[in-house]
Amino acid sequence: MSTIESITLMLALVYSISLLYWSKQKWGAAISGVLLGSALLMTLHWPLFVGLVVALVAVTMLNKFQPALAQGGAAAGESSRGNNKANQLREMIRHLLALSMLLVGVQFAINSAMLKAGVDPILVRPDIGDAFLPIAGGIELKAILGLGLWDKNHPSAAVMLVVVLLTGLLCKRAFCGWACPLGLAGDYLYALRKKFIKQEFAPPAWLDWILRMLKYLLMAALILLVFTMPLASIPHYLDGYYHKVADLKMALFFLKPTIISLICFSIILGIAAWKKQGFCRYICPYGAFLGLLSFLSPFKIRRTTEQCLIEGKGMKCDKCTRACPANIIIHTQTTIRSDECQACMKCISACPKQEALHFSTRWGTKMSARGLTILLLSLLFMIPLWAYVGGFWHGETPTEIRMMLIQHLGSIGH
């Protein structure tokens, strides 16, 4: 595990343990602390210890200068409404994760450039980059389930696929709203466009529906690709040159685009700039998969009608609906089942009435912004840490092989 990965992982886990502590979940904090400590002792991997020191200093400083954020904030943590603390917490998480991915990208670029130059890389390849190989991850999962075969080249692709899908199963599309760096980039692109062209482009409902189905078509195509791959051919694929450099092939796809892919990129960027969350809403196949799984999520946004100003006081109100970046009509529903809900909790923050809106289960168990942060960070980082301990994280493709293959990248096919 590279130093950047280790620091990010320790920051996320120490922060989530600290949030557990501040939310008085002392047992949860103790169990997480034991899990973290045991993993550290089992690996004795020095970057993780560097990460631990950085994380302890960072969380202590945050607690000193921004106690509300460090502790999840009373407002952000317990009720998530009435102020911006929940949004601040979400924005902090999104930006820190995006920064970490950016640094990982730089490290990957340096590693690849040195491989291409025929020099032994001074920086190791960050395995977390394999999170961008969902098809490889799907094939690896098929190999594990169908053949009991564990991939040695990009095992973290399968780990991250499982982790991200688990988030969808447990807490709607919170991964999209709280963690995805592409979603964040889309938000910035949209904000930039709004600076120059103020007009809001809202497609009619029928066109919006058709466009939303586009991501499901892409998702179906990707799933079909994995499902139709004969089980017997998977060992050969996993051992082949293409899979060994699947990450480099992916990078090459973006660095040396064909005319067709350039047109596709332009359309995608145009959609992201044109419509708020346009990429997540219309294009992202990962988001589509999470959207489908999110129907099973026990946690959903729920409106308690007796507490709502509409039914409770006979007043007019649609603040929750107007706050929703996913254009979901909230104020007329009691349970938001929409596959577009990213659990951003903006509707809860916008609601003037305590207890009217919650992210909760049908049995009444509520999850605050702080609780969601803890759940997400634990899933996104504790599982990879234990995958690393179990030897199912680090790609073992020899450097010499990658150095040789990168020289012929353009001609390597499936």
Ligand code: SF4
């Ligand atoms: S504002 Fe509420 S309903 Fe809309 S996406 Fe965010 S959490 Fe879901």
Ligand code: SF4
């Ligand atoms: S913002 Fe709150 S009070 Fe207003 S309609 Fe939505 S749930 Fe009801």
